[in-house]
Amino acid sequence: MCLRSPRQAALKKIRPPMEFASYLLPLFQLNVIGAIALGTLGGLIVGALPGLTATMGVALLIPLTFGMTPVMGLNMLIGIYIGGIYGGCVSAILLRTPGTPASAATVLDGYPMAARGEAGKALGMATIASTIGGLFAAVVLATLAPQLAGIALKFGAPEYFALAFFGLTIIASLSGDILKGVLSGMVGILIACVGADPISGVLRYTFGVSGFASGFAFTPALIGLFALSEVFTQMERLALDPGRAMPVTGRWPSRQDMSESKGGLIRGSLIGTIIGIIPGTGSGTASWIAYNETRRSSKQPHKFGTGYAPGIAATESANNAVCAAALIPLLALGIPGDVVTAVLMGGLMIQGLAPGPMLFQTNPDVIVGIFGGTFLATIFMFIFGMLLIPLFSRILLIPRHILAVSIVIFCFIGAFAINLNAVDLYTMVGFGVLGWGMQKFGFSQPAVCIALILGPMMESNLRRGLLQTGDDVLAFVSGPITLLFLGLAVLSLVWPLIAARIARNVTLPSE
Amino acid sequence: MKKISTLAAAAVAFATPALADYPERPIQIIVPYSAGGSTDLSIRLVAESLEKHMDGATVVVRNQPGGGGTIGTSAALHGRPDGYVLGAAAQGPLGLAPHLGGTDYTLADADFIGLFARSLQVLVACADAPFSDFDTMISYAQTTPVQVGNSGAGGANHISAEAFAKAADIQVESIPYPGSADARTACVGGHIDAMVASPAEALAASQAGQMTPIFVMEDARIDLFPDVPTAVEKGVDFTWSSWKGLIAPKGIDAAILASLRSAVEQVATDPEFVKKMTDMGELVTYEDADTFAQRAAHDSETAAGTIEDLGMTGMNN
Numbered sequence: 001m002c003l004r005s006p007r008q009a010a011l012k013k014i015r016p017p018m019e020f021a022s023y024l025l026p027l028f029q030l031n032v033i034g035a036i037a038l039g040t041l042g043g044l045i046v047g048a049l050p051g052l053t054a055t056m057g058v059a060l061l062i063p064l065t066f067g068m069t070p071v072m073g074l075n076m077l078i079g080i081y082i083g084g085i086y087g088g089c090v091s092a093i094l095l096r097t098p099g100t101p102a103s104a105a106t107v108l109d110g111y112p113m114a115a116r117g118e119a120g121k122a123l124g125m126a127t128i129a130s131t132i133g134g135l136f137a138a139v140v141l142a143t144l145a146p147q148l149a150g151i152a153l154k155f156g157a158p159e160y161f162a163l164a165f166f167g168l169t170i171i172a173s174l175s176g177d178i179l180k181g182v183l184s185g186m187v188g189i190l191i192a193c194v195g196a197d198p199i200s201g202v203l204r205y206t207f208g209v210s211g212f213a214s215g216f217a218f219t220p221a222l223i224g225l226f227a228l229s230e231v232f233t234q235m236e237r238l239a240l241d242p243g244r245a246m247p248v249t250g251r252w253p254s255r256q257d258m259s260e261s262k263g264g265l266i267r268g269s270l271i272g273t274i275i276g277i278i279p280g281t282g283s284g285t286a287s288w289i290a291y292n293e294t295r296r297s298s299k300q301p302h303k304f305g306t307g308y309a310p311g312i313a314a315t316e317s318a319n320n321a322v323c324a325a326a327l328i329p330l331l332a333l334g335i336p337g338d339v340v341t342a343v344l345m346g347g348l349m350i351q352g353l354a355p356g357p358m359l360f361q362t363n364p365d366v367i368v369g370i371f372g373g374t375f376l377a378t379i380f381m382f383i384f385g386m387l388l389i390p391l392f393s394r395i396l397l398i399p400r401h402i403l404a405v406s407i408v409i410f411c412f413i414g415a416f417a418i419n420l421n422a423v424d425l426y427t428m429v430g431f432g433v434l435g436w437g438m439q440k441f442g443f444s445q446p447a448v449c450i451a452l453i454l455g456p457m458m459e460s461n462l463r464r465g466l467l468q469t470g471d472d473v474l475a476f477v478s479g480p481i482t483l484l485f486l487g488l489a490v491l492s493l494v495w496p497l498i499a500a501r502i503a504r505n506v507t508l509p510s511e
Numbered sequence: 512m513k514k515i516s517t518l519a520a521a522a523v524a525f526a527t528p529a530l531a532d533y534p535e536r537p538i539q540i541i542v543p544y545s546a547g548g549s550t551d552l553s554i555r556l557v558a559e560s561l562e563k564h565m566d567g568a569t570v571v572v573r574n575q576p577g578g579g580g581t582i583g584t585s586a587a588l589h590g591r592p593d594g595y596v597l598g599a600a601a602q603g604p605l606g607l608a609p610h611l612g613g614t615d616y617t618l619a620d621a622d623f624i625g626l627f628a629r630s631l632q633v634l635v636a637c638a639d640a641p642f643s644d645f646d647t648m649i650s651y652a653q654t655t656p657v658q659v660g661n662s663g664a665g666g667a668n669h670i671s672a673e674a675f676a677k678a679a680d681i682q683v684e685s686i687p688y689p690g691s692a693d694a695r696t697a698c699v700g701g702h703i704d705a706m707v708a709s710p711a712e713a714l715a716a717s718q719a720g721q722m723t724p725i726f727v728m729e730d731a732r733i734d735l736f737p738d739v740p741t742a743v744e745k746g747v748d749f750t751w752s753s754w755k756g757l758i759a760p761k762g763i764d765a766a767i768l769a770s771l772r773s774a775v776e777q778v779a780t781d782p783e784f785v786k787k788m789t790d791m792g793e794l795v796t797y798e799d800a801d802t803f804a805q806r807a808a809h810d811s812e813t814a815a816g817t818i819e820d821l822g823m824t825g826m827n828n
Contacts, residue, residue, distance in 0.1 A: 059547030063555050066787065153638075153700035196579065199687055201664030203613055203827045210585060210615065213578025279696045280689075334715060335696040342692045343547030350552065352790050354715030420575050421582060460689065468658060468686060468702075 023368035027376075032072045036373055039079025040380040046080070047087025048392070050097045050223055050414035054084025055339045062347050070351040070366050075373030077347050081340050082134060082323050082377045085283055086385060089126040089316055090392050094119055095407055097227035097414075101219060102283035102319040104449050105291045107226055109315075112307030119393045124251040125309045126316040127385035128258075129265055133317030134378035136269035137276060137324035141331075142371040146360070149332035151277050157465030158476045162485035163278070164458035167285055168450065169492040170292040174305075175444040184444045188451025189459075191216060198460035199467065211423025216431075220415035221452060224428040225445055228411050229435025231404050238401055251389040253309055261313035264294040268317030275318070276325025282338040283319035284453050288446075290318035296495060320381075324374050330355050331367060533594060533767050537569040540757065541590070542599045543583025545576040549709075549791070553628060553755050554599045556787050560778040565770070579663055580604030581614050588616045592762035594771065597624065600756040600803075603667045606811040610818045611665050613827030618811050622763060625775035626756035626798040626806070628788055631729060632671065633713040633736065634659075635722040639701035645726050645745050648705070652681035660686045660694035660703040665823060668707040671728070671751040674817040675742065678749040698722060710735045711792025728752060751810075755793065756803055772800055 026032065039061075046057040057080045065073030088103030093110030106126065113122035140148065155163075168185065175181020194205045195215025206212040253261070268290040275286035294314035295304040304311050326337030327344075334356030336342035348355050353363055360367055395403070415428035435445050462476070469475045476482065540558060542551050551574060558570040575583035580601050587598025600623070609617045637660075642648040648657065661669040664687040676683040686703050688694040698706045699721045708722065714735055716722040724739045728751040732741060742749040757775055759768070778784055779797035788795045798806065818824050 056546060059545065059551070062547060062552065063559070152696065156697070156700065156702040197664070198689065199664060201579075201611065201666075201687070201823070201826075208613075210578060210582060210613065213581060213613070214576075217577070280693050329696075333699060334712075334719070334721070335699055336692045339545075342690075345692075346547055346549065346552055346791075349711065350787075350791050354711065356715050356721065357719045358715065419577055419582075420573060421577060464686060464688075467684070 023365040024372055026069065026071045026365060027075070027369045027372045029072075032069075032075065032373075033376065035068070035072050035076040036079045036376050037380050037384075039076035040083035040377045041384050043080035043083025043085075044087040044090075044381065044384055044388070045083075047084035047099050048090040049087075050091050050095075050099050050227065050410055052414070052417060053100045053219065054081050054088075054102075055343060056418070057081075057084050058340050058347075059343045062343065062350070065347060066350060070348075070353060070363070071369035071373070073351065074344070074347060074366070074370055075377065077344055078323075078327075078370065078373055079377040079380065081344070082320065082374070083381050083384070084340075085319050085323050086127070086130045086134075086316075086381050088319075089130070089312075090123065093122045093126060093312075094392060094395050095227060095403075095410075096230040097407065097410070098222050100283075101222055101453075102287060102322070103315070104222055104226065104284060105287040105315040105446070106312055106319075108291065108305050108446060109308050109311030111230075112305070113309070113312070114307075114396065116307050118307070119396055120251040120389055121253050121257070121309070122307075122312055123389045123392060124386070125253045125257060125261065125312045127251075127382060127389065128253065129261070129268065129313040129316035130320040130385070131378055131382040132265050133269045133272050133319070133321035134324060134381065135375070136317075137273045137321040138371070138374045138378060140273050141324045141328055141374060145328045145332045146357075148277055149329050151274075152279050152329035152333060152335060152337065154481055155278055155280075157461040157468060158479060159481045159485070160280070160461040161458055161465060161476055162482040162489070163281070163285075164454040164461065166485040166489040166492065167289060167454045168458065169489045170288055171444070171447040171450055172493055173292060173296060173496055174446055174450075177442065177444075180442060181444045181447050184438065184447035185451045188448035189455035191221075191448070192452050192455035193459075198456065199463045209423060211421055215456075216427045216452075217415075217419055217421070217424045218452065219418050220424040220428040221431045222449060223411050223415050224431030224433075225435040225448060227407060228428060228432030229439055229445070231407050231411075232432060232436040233439055234400065234404055238404065251386060251393075257309040261310040263297060264290075264310040264313035265317050267294050267297070268314040269321045272318035272321025273325040276322035276337055277328050279329055279335055279337045280457075282326075283322040286318040286322045287315040288450055288453070290314040292492070296492070320378070324378075327370065327374065331359065331370065332357065334359075533770065534565065534568045536595055537571050538595050538597065539571055539573050539590075540597045540599060541583050541587040542572055542574050543576065543580035543587070543601055543604055544574065546572075546574045549630070549793070550599055550601055550755065552791060553788060553793055556784060557627060557757070557775075557778055560781055560784045561774055564777040564781070565774045578604075579608060579666060581608050584608075585614065585616055587758065588620045588760050590760050592760045594759070594763050594767040596760065597771070598758045600626070600754055600758040600807070602753040602807075602810060603665075605758070606807055607665065607667060607670055607814045607818070610811075610815050610825075611823055611827050612825040618807060620761060621758040621807075622761050622768065623800040623804045623807070624757040624759055624768070624771050625779065625800055626754055626796070626803040627775060627779035628755035628793045628795045630753045630755060631710050631727065631733060631794055632668070632707050632751055632753070633710055633727050633739070634672075634675070634705055634725045635698070635708050635713050635717070636705050636725050637698035637701055637703055638721060640704045640723070642704075642725075643723050645740055645742075648725055649679060649681055649745075652676075652679075652683070656682035656684040658684045658686050658704045660688055660697050660706040662691040662694050663687055663689070665818075667753050670814050670817050672707055673821060674751065674813055675728070675747070675749050677817060677820060679742070679747045709792055710794075751813075754803070754806065756798075 088100035091097040091099040092103040092106040096111040098104040171185040271290040584604040590596030
């Protein structure tokens with residue numbers, strides 16, 4: 001209880017409107033707004049380039065903010081973060097290369113749309129969805145941060161285990177062929193076992209290669225799995241048919257697209273916000289769960305994965321909602337929700353500001369400034385995104401064989417730039433071959449991706465929980481949050497069967 | 512004749528790179544962790560300050576994360592010994608990891624340049640912990656192992672917690688997390704009993720009522736926590752701090768090494784650098800190469816004993 005009181009006292013303190021307005025003054029300075037715009041644009045570009053992630057953009061620019069005022073410096077970093085997570089969708093949609101891991105799920109419907117000549121529309125949908133998700137989470141951040149931050153503290157090992165378990169059930173419902181889907185997922189979990197054991201630190205399956213001590217690097221693996229594999233597949237096709245450049249359409253989704261996407265936008269925003277508050281999960285998890293939930297509740301689930309706008313609406317609203325939502329536990333409790341916010345925390349400390357409940361009391365101007373900056377950055381993201389879509393889409397006018405070569409070059413640069421580790425290049429090529437083979441024989445690449453994200457989370461939390469409770473398995477099936485996620489997992493597994501039964505009952509009488 | 516003498520001069524210059532020319536290329540400092548962490552940020556400040564104190568120097572920071580820091584440390588120690596490849600000296604990969612095995616270097620492969628800061632450590636009790644000060648913790652730990660979170664198995668604060676347990680003759684159950692942020696989250700949420708924190712983070716969290724400082728791992732009490740005891744004054748012979756310094760591969764030209772060492776001394780005593788580091792919560796202090804080498808050897812020896820007791824010696828060979 002002593003935890004809550006200073007925060008609530010602080011909130012009361014910043015409520016009077018006059019005082020509140022005065023806190024906004026440092027935000028509405030020309031140079032501050034300029035810094036936010038610049039940060040967002042820079043983030044967008046960094047995110048769009050495969051291998052340069054939002055995390056890296058924020059980390060590399062922290063030293064630049066040393067001399068700035070806290071509101072200016074932090075908002076610039078937040079702009080990079082928001083722009084960076086959004087920017088990932090550009091290469092995911094156009095090149096099947098997730099610019100950041102957060103956009104891997106966007107590949108599923110974004111790339112087929114682009115391949116159909118609807119690149120502009122897909123990017124437009126992604127931009128609108130990112131904006132809606134971002135604004136929704138920003139409103140939640142500004143109004144309910146202290147109340148919701150408590151969720152972050154409820155997650156112990158059993159809760160994380162249940163969440164990861166639920167997430168893995170997505171594999172069953174995402175894969176057309178259940179057997180191949182489950183096999184792909186298991187391969188993914190086995191691959192995720194390479195590297196240091198999370199509990200004992202013993203190296204597993206590294207075969208003496210020191211570069212594998214941390215396991216396969218995640219982003220190079222994703223680049224190989226999705227982008228390089230696609231180039232291989234196209235090379236096969238190009239050998240038979242030189243192909244033409246893809247056509248490019250306008251940037252606005254149609255009215256029908258928008259009305260079909262409503263559910264996806266709402267689900268994506270909500271799921272992104274909740275997952276964002278839970279520390280250590282991040283936008284990759286959120287976008288997969290949002291995608292699956294939207295697909296499951298859709299009237300036309302078979303359209304997902306074939307280039308269906310609501311799929312993009314769900315994933316992109318979810319991953320941008322995570323950005324603002326991850327600031328909730330950071331600002332209210334001083335605990336970072338993901339890697340980028342951990343780096344942002346470093347940025348705050350350098351400014352002599354320790355994030356946590358006390359910050360509301362000691363520096364309400366910084367808190368209000370960050371709230372406002374999150375809104376501004378999201379709006380800038382929308383403007384820049386919409387302005388740049390025609391330019392980005394022109395990439396597809398490049399002849400296919402030249403584009404394929406450029407993508408290969410980018411794959412290599414991107415995979416190496418992350419850790420400057422040559423072993424990551426082997427990882428990328430290896431996953432490229434794996435992805436190509438899976439594509440050829442109808443195995444699910446997304447299943448491998450989901451297993452790579454959630455497998456380690458499930459394993460380490462299972463073992464951590466057993467360690468903490470003295471091997472008490474019952475701890476994993478008690479507690480409201482654990483039971484909620486396990487219940488959802490069961491539902492997710494049996495829902496396809498129930499849905500099929502319902503569909504049969506509904507259609508039978510009419511036959 | 513003139514031509515020959517120029518050639519000869521060039522040959523001589525090539526054979527023994529004269530100090531006058533150093534640095535003629537950018538100097539690389541390899542940080543074995545991702546960009547944005549505390550080691551990375553402080554090395555970036557060092558890089559900035561080194562450029563000021565070495566005429567015409569360009570210093571670039573190169574992040575090579577992975578393997579708990581062993582990948583980047585190995586890259587630094589196996590770099591060409593020409594003074595253009597340096598490394599951030601991190602306690603985990605340099606002092607502890609070689610005892611666990613699986614590294615292609617040992618502490619003896621490093622030439623020390625200088626230490627510019629120490630990261631002090633505070634053991635804190637987490638939310639809802641069953642103890643709130645040193646004595647209650649010790650008596651609690653007689654019967655029940657204290658669950659201490661750390662930022663990775665075999666890492667510095669895993670070994671330091673175990674080394675303390677050994678010195679104080681109490682039981683701890685180390686709970687490894689993927690990183691310090693995760694351990695901190697678990698601590699604030701009350702899922703573990705205790706963890707090792709930096710003074711800056713412990714101060715903010717204790718003011719907010721999220722953590723309670725139990726003891727400082729120093730010889731004497733520190734200014735930030737005048738009321739928090741040290742283990743030493745409680746009769747437990749235990750101190751621990753981690754280092755922020757620079758290392759180089761063995762075999763660098765003596766003159767170049769000397770100039771790097773004096774540059775690091777100038778950096779560590781530059782008021783502007785000291786201020787920025789202090790704002791970040793680091794304790795800036797300078798130790799010359801020999802003192803630093805002794806400190807590293809001492810810490811490595813303490814760690815070796817603890818790692819042996821844990822049965823982790825050579826586990827990755």
